[in-house]
Amino acid sequence: MNDTTSKKAGKILLLFLLIGVGFCIFLGTIFYNIITQRQLPNFQAKRVESAIRGSIYSADGFLLASSKKVYKAVVNTYNIDPQKQDLFVSLFSAYSKIPKSEIESKLKEKGNVVLSYNIDSKSASYLKQLNLKLNSLDVFRTYEDSNGNIFKYGLSVVESGEMREYLYDDTMEPILGYINKLDDSRITRVSGVKGIEKSFNEELEPTSDMLMVGTRDIGFNVILNKDSIFKDRVDGYDVISSIPLKLQKKIERLVDKNKDILGAKEVVVGIMEGNSGKILSLASSARFNPNAIKIEDYPKLNANAIEYSYEPGSIIKPIIYSILLDKNLINPSEIIDLENGRYRLDNFYITDTHKLESASIEDVLLYSSNIGMAKIAQRLNAIDYNESLLKFGFGKDSGIDLPYEKIGAIPDSRRLGGEVYKATVSYGYGLRTTFMQMLKAYNTIISNGISYEPYVVEYLLDSKNVKYKINHESPQRILSDKTANIVKDTLIKVVSDGTGRTAKVSGITIGGKTGTAHIAQGGKYVRKYNSSFFGFAKDDKGHEYTIGISVFEPNETEAYFASRTAVPLFREVVELLIKEGYLKANKAK
Structure with missing residues (x-):
């Protein structure tokens, strides 16, 4: 075999060898892919x-x-081109509607x-x-950081x-x-x-x-x-x-106006539908904008209608009167000695604004006699006194669907065993109540002796417009309907003949009770007051509303009595209810 033939055979052999190696590599690759798990693209989202x-x-x-x-x-x-x-x-x-200056300022930061x-x-x-x-x-441009990482991000909106x-x-x-x-x-x-x-x-x-x-x-x-x-x-x-916006805004305008006129710390108005617990308005002059709460708004964040307790003064008198009447301990026509307006009990004196020698027990309520209330309250035994206040809702939650409600305080049976506590509680001192407790208590009298749980939310609504009614506590009878109606008639007389005469509105039946209570600070009563008027308004069409007005700390150098502060506002509220169609005035009256 010559050299040429030998060289050709060698090249052919090398070629076959290369083909064989390549084929082995090909087979090995296939085998490797078969026996190993492949990383497939993620087709899930x-x-x-x-x-x-x-x-x-x-x-x-x-x-x-x-x-x-x-x-x-x-x-x-780093990804923004400086030239752009x-x-x-x-x-x-x-x-974005964001000012350029604000954007430029933020872009001074890095990263x-x-x-x-x-x-x-x-x-x-x-x-x-x-x-x-x-x-x-x-x-946007690519950027390489100090670690050699290259990245390019655009504008991200998430x-x-x-x-x-x-x-x-x-x-x-x-x-x-x-x-x-x-x-x-x-x-x-x-x-x-x-x-x-x-x-x-x-x-x-x-x-x-x-x-x-x-x-x-x-x-x-x-x-x-x-x-x-x-x-x-x-x-x-x-x-x-349960609160209509149109009515609420107009009530708020009234409380704002009266706060300014009276120089008061706060004015609160509540309107509850008679024979139910539905709140139609709960307005305060101490309000804030929740979109932008400021430091000076902090004192206004609490709902004082339920979170502030105070000695109620004379507005408690119809409650005590109704308890005594329901237990047959008094007769409204009975005559009682009123001591010419000054009466000593234990070691202190009780005085009346209207100095009378004597009057009927009903007149005790009409002329707001502290002496008369102190005397008739002695007829209640301590346990009945305490339990009756609890039944009316004092000293416990009113049940309103709002958080952080205060319960106030009432004397226990031991304290109410003494003459002094029986007397002072009867005209609104020695106990603490909230605005909402008083509104609920008056509504019990207005609703023929039945107590209703107050509420500000009517129902829930889901995404399919299905309504879910809110469950409330079942109404409880506190007084007989006979007692409640007698007390209501007396409250009407308080407006027609007594301390609430400026609350009269033509064509509407109105009843209620005034109260002006001293405020205690540092263990003694100071020259500051809370004045209130709680009552009701009804028309001949069956519409009836329990209304509460409290003026907290009106200017004490001016007229601070309830008859000059809370009662005129009560009248304005009733006139508004007529104007808005909630009450229909009888023009014949």
Whole structure:
């Protein structure tokens, strides 16, 4: 074999060897892929949409408080081309409505910068479109950090949580309440702190976020089929108040005006529907805007109609009178010695504004005699006295659907065994009550002796507009209807002939009782007062409302008696109820 033939054979052999090695590598690769687990592309997609807190509506259908989703806009300053930063600032400002100066200030920081946490959903959609435009204009560039990592991020717009909005600013505060923000693992949530927001926090809170998990399409959208997972979004229940917004706003204007005229610390008005516990208005002059709470608003955050207890003064007298009457311990026509307006009991003197030698027991209530009340109250034994006050709702929760209610304080049976406590409690000292307790107690008399649990929320509404009525405690009979009607007639006489004459309104039947109570500070009574008028107004069409007025600390150098402060406001409230159609005045009267 010559050299040429030998060289050819060698080349052919080498070729076959190379082919054989290549074939072995090919077989080895196939075998390796067969026996090892392959990393396949992820064809699954997941989408989460946050549920939001329910809304609060007034009885007449106005939206009072609602939540909306907010988004945050994030950009990495290292990815913005310095030559095009002005363009970025101008376009972002135009799309977001955020001033250029504010954006420029934030861009002075390095790295990931949050330009805003409070972008609404509409603006968020526009900003996402802006991101595409910025990319097409090469506003963003790649950047290599000190570790050699190369990255390029655009404008990121993602959900950051929810924002609570109160559409009528301070209206219905502090009853409506307010919220604070809570950070969970993904977004910012809100939670009720006071008022309806707090007491119905569990019902208002969202139930579940929307969840979609399944095979994705080319645009990374979830394809819904039998193999996908879907959980519907369930927002919180809507809460429907018993209070009409139109009436509440007009009552608030009245309390604001009277607070200024009287120089009072606070004025509170409550209106309860007769023969039920429905509150139609609970207005205070001490209000705040929950959209922007300031330090000076802190004293106003408490609802003093339920969170402040005080010695009630003479407005307690009809309650004690009705207890005595129901137990057959007094006869309204019985004559009692009133000691010419000055009576010594133990080591102190009881005095009357109207100095009378004697009067009927009914006149004791008409002319608000402390001496007469002190004397007839001695007929109650200590246990009956204490238990009757408890039955009327003093010394315990009224049951109203608002948080942080104070219960006040009533003397125990041991204290009420003494003459002094029996006397002082009968004309409103030595016990502490709240505005709401007094309103509930008067409504018991107005409602023919039946006690109703007060409430400010009528029902709940779900996303399908299904109503859920709120359950309340069953009404309880406290007085006989006979006793209640006698006391109501006497309250009418207080307005027609007694201390409440300025409450009269033509064509409407009105009854009530005045009360002006000294305020104790540092263990002694000072020259400060709380003045009140509690009563009712009814027409000939069957409409009847229990109304309470309290003026806390009116200007003591001016007229501070209830007949000059609370009673004229009571009249204004009744006139408003006529004007708004809640009462129909009889023109013949």
